[in-house]
Amino acid sequence: MIKIQNVNKYFYKGESREVHALRDINLEIKKGEFSLFNGPSGCGKTTLLNAIGALDSVDSGEIYLGETEITGLNEDARTSLRLNEMGFVFQAYNLVPVLNVEENIGFIMKLRGFSDSEIKARVQEVASFLEIDTKLKSLPNTLSGGQQQRVAVARAVAAKPKIILADEPTANLDSKNSLKLMDMMRSLNEKEDISIVFASHDELVIDNVRRVIKLKDGALVED
Amino acid sequence: MFNLALKNILFYKGRSITTLILTFISALMFIVYVSMMDGSHESMLKNALKVYTGSIEIYKKDYRDIGGNEYLITDVQKIEKELDKIEGIDTYTARYETYGLLSSSTQSSASLVAGVEPLKEPSMSQLKVALVEGEFLSPTSGNCLYAGVDLVKKLEAKLGDEISFVGAASDNSFAADLFKLCGTFRTGSFSFDASSAFIARAYFDELMMSHNKASYINIKVHDLNDVDTINTQISAKIDDSIESLTWKTLMKTMVDAMEVDSIFGYITISIFYVVIFFVIMIFGFINVSSRIREFGTLRCIGLSRQKIRTLLFYEIFILSSIAIMIATPIGAYIAYYYSVHPIVIDGMSEMYKDYGIISDEIPFSFNLFTITWNISVVYLLNILSILYPMAFINSFKPVEAAHHV
Ligand SMILES: Nc1ncnc2c1ncn2[C@@H]1O[C@H](COP(=O)(O)OP(=O)(O)OP(=O)(O)O)[C@@H](O)[C@H]1O
Numbered sequence: 001m002i003k004i005q006n007v008n009k010y011f012y013k014g015e016s017r018e019v020h021a022l023r024d025i026n027l028e029i030k031k032g033e034f035s036l037f038n039g040p041s042g043c044g045k046t047t048l049l050n051a052i053g054a055l056d057s058v059d060s061g062e063i064y065l066g067e068t069e070i071t072g073l074n075e076d077a078r079t080s081l082r083l084n085e086m087g088f089v090f091q092a093y094n095l096v097p098v099l100n101v102e103e104n105i106g107f108i109m110k111l112r113g114f115s116d117s118e119i120k121a122r123v124q125e126v127a128s129f130l131e132i133d134t135k136l137k138s139l140p141n142t143l144s145g146g147q148q149q150r151v152a153v154a155r156a157v158a159a160k161p162k163i164i165l166a167d168e169p170t171a172n173l174d175s176k177n178s179l180k181l182m183d184m185m186r187s188l189n190e191k192e193d194i195s196i197v198f199a200s201h202d203e204l205v206i207d208n209v210r211r212v213i214k215l216k217d218g219a220l221v222e223d
Numbered sequence: 224m225f226n227l228a229l230k231n232i233l234f235y236k237g238r239s240i241t242t243l244i245l246t247f248i249s250a251l252m253f254i255v256y257v258s259m260m261d262g263s264h265e266s267m268l269k270n271a272l273k274v275y276t277g278s279i280e281i282y283k284k285d286y287r288d289i290g291g292n293e294y295l296i297t298d299v300q301k302i303e304k305e306l307d308k309i310e311g312i313d314t315y316t317a318r319y320e321t322y323g324l325l326s327s328s329t330q331s332s333a334s335l336v337a338g339v340e341p342l343k344e345p346s347m348s349q350l351k352v353a354l355v356e357g358e359f360l361s362p363t364s365g366n367c368l369y370a371g372v373d374l375v376k377k378l379e380a381k382l383g384d385e386i387s388f389v390g391a392a393s394d395n396s397f398a399a400d401l402f403k404l405c406g407t408f409r410t411g412s413f414s415f416d417a418s419s420a421f422i423a424r425a426y427f428d429e430l431m432m433s434h435n436k437a438s439y440i441n442i443k444v445h446d447l448n449d450v451d452t453i454n455t456q457i458s459a460k461i462d463d464s465i466e467s468l469t470w471k472t473l474m475k476t477m478v479d480a481m482e483v484d485s486i487f488g489y490i491t492i493s494i495f496y497v498v499i500f501f502v503i504m505i506f507g508f509i510n511v512s513s514r515i516r517e518f519g520t521l522r523c524i525g526l527s528r529q530k531i532r533t534l535l536f537y538e539i540f541i542l543s544s545i546a547i548m549i550a551t552p553i554g555a556y557i558a559y560y561y562s563v564h565p566i567v568i569d570g571m572s573e574m575y576k577d578y579g580i581i582s583d584e585i586p587f588s589f590n591l592f593t594i595t596w597n598i599s600v601v602y603l604l605n606i607l608s609i610l611y612p613m614a615f616i617n618s619f620k621p622v623e624a625a626h627h628v
């Protein structure tokens with residue numbers, strides 16, 4: 001479903017402090033995969049994930065999501081691609097502070113134009129799956145970190161994207177909460193058939209994914 | 224987006240309250256200040272019109288520029304017949320004005336001496352009600368002189384005194400006579416009260432050979448708003464050597480002075496607004512800066528730059544609307560209230576008598592059109608104030624902003 005061909009990415013290109021963040025990456029991620037980019041700090045996990053998520057450009061090579069070449073799109077097209085095809089989970093949860101749990105989870109569906117009744121039913125479904133259905137009327141800042149991250153996952157999953165990209169989702173959580181989150185995401189991945197790709201160096205994440213893609217100095221070293 | 228904007232407003236209370244209060248104050252001040260400025264200008268004009276100047280005056284061309292006996296209207300009756308046919312004219316009167324030397328037994332003063340129609344004048348001007356001592360003129364008051372108090376003071380004269388007049392008659396012959404001081408008046412306009420004296424036309428015309436002649440014909444219209452239409456009608460009926468002018472032309476110096484005054488007023492208030500504008504902008508900017516991560520997240524999950532702009536626009540729009548919706552009725556009420564019950568400052572007219580202010584009252588002007596453009600300006604400035612924060616927030620890359628701490 002995602003095809004990455006000869007992708008290279010530099011920071012500060014042409015300057016003395018140039019960083020070759022991605023080197024000739026060739027990779028395919030299939031529908032329904034539950035995978036992880038792993039490797040030491042600075043190896044390019046985040047950079048690769050952002051490139052797939054149409055959040056950042058690359059200097060050469062192509063990335064395809066299905067038939068669409070992400071690397072060739074302009075800002076507006078990338079924005080609507082993110083809205084319609086992708087879900088994001090961030091390290092710091094990044095919920096909308098003024099919206100309650102229910103509204104946060106339904107936010108992307110609302111932007112995409114789902115009807116209120118559809119949104120309500122779907123929010124109820126994912127919230128009970130992620131065990132946050134008792135908190136629907138709470139504001140994010142009244143929840144624990146584990147709960148907030150589950151709301152973020154619920155938001156990412158609610159609109160049924162093709163792929164969810166999660167950059168260090170467990171970094172701010174203790175092991176109990178991390179495990180719970182990984183369990184739930186794994187079940188979601190199976191139940192809803194949504195591809196999920198992580199970028200993480202957390203052992204707990206490594207143990208729970210089905211595919212580990214190792215990077216070193218911007219290059220793919222092990223799959 | 225609109226709901227999200229509403230929620231943001233409720234959530235970021237500091238910014239919302241500051242913006243509300245500042246917008247409220249600026250809208251209110253703007254309405255009240257402009258209303259006061261316009262009101263005082265209108266009342267100055269109105270007072271000036273009330274005293275002696277007509278809303279329309281008819282002259283022989285060049286009389287106002289050159290003056291003198293060559294430029295008198297020579298067939299008053301013919302024009303008056305035409306005026307009778309025009310609707311909207313309340314009254315008119317023909318005045319014969321000349322300058323001459325008035326002398327008492329001890330002092331002399333050059334002065335305007337005007338022959339007026341004693342029966343018509345009271346409905347045209349303030350002359351009669353401005354009476355201080357003695358009595359106003361009548362058709363049979365003969366050589367009775369009715370003079371401004373400050374002129375009388377200059378002449379060191381008192382009621383009943385004889386005052387001699389030396390001047391030129393309408394045919395340029397020498398004219399001299401002995402008048403009797405029968406009444407004094409005070410209009411409040413110092414320059415007028417210090418250099419004007421009046422006498423009944425019936426008597427004055429004999430002396431000046433000015434039957435059926437006039438310096439000008441003074442017209443009072445029923446509704447001041449019709450002055451332009453009536454003036455066009457008059458102009459069509461009189462011949463080319465004669466011109467009909469409205470108060471806007473007659474009081475051009477005063478109107479111009481007021482325009483200058485207005486410009487200074489607007490400059491003052493603009494400076495105030497620039498300050499408010501920047502304060503509102505800075506608060507908007509601080510608010511947006513504290514929300515970089517929030518906006519970054521929104522961009523990441525699929526909100527376009529345009530949507531972010533819409534969101535910020537709604538926020539300032541809602542805040543401005545609330546503030547303006549509260550400020551406008553209050554401002555309008557204040558303007559209306561003081562237009563009906565003018566503020567009175569005792570002694571103001573005395574202090575500013577040289578500027579033509581003849582009343583202690585400052586009435587406000589209540590004009591919905593003015594209020595509308597006042598609040599439009601406040602709206603516009605508020606909306607402009609969010610442009611910079613908008614550009615600032617959209618200059619971030621979505622991911623960078625989303626990870627901003
Ligand atoms: N915005 C940026 N500007 C300049 N250099 C960057 C930028 N983002 C990443 N880099 C560099 O690119 C390389 C890869 O960074 P990346 O963030 O992808 O690593 P990572 O594997 O996610 O590391 P970590 O495990 O610490 O999150 C690093 O050398 C980093 O310094």
Ligand SMILES: [Mg+2]
Binds near residue numbers: 046047167
């Ligand atoms: Mg990283």
